[in-house]
Amino acid sequence: MKILKAEKIWLALCVLGYLFYNLPGFPKYGDMRMCIIHGVISLIWVWAANYIGVAIINKIYRLKDQNEEK
Secondary structure: OOOOHHHHHHHHHHHHHHHHHOOOOOOOOOOHHHHHHHHHHHHHHHHHHHHHHHHHHHHHOOOOOHHHHO
């Protein structure tokens, strides 16, 4: 199965979000305000990338209706 450009972009966004969330030493230890901001931005990024990516991939690979097969 060939991987489409949309799937590559989706994968890249998810991996970049994961890497951003797990940067060592960022935010600085003990900085509660930056920790919350970093967590919220990371969470929104990963959620948006996944939900938008699933919607785009779903448009490309439509599921077959079970009623049509009978």
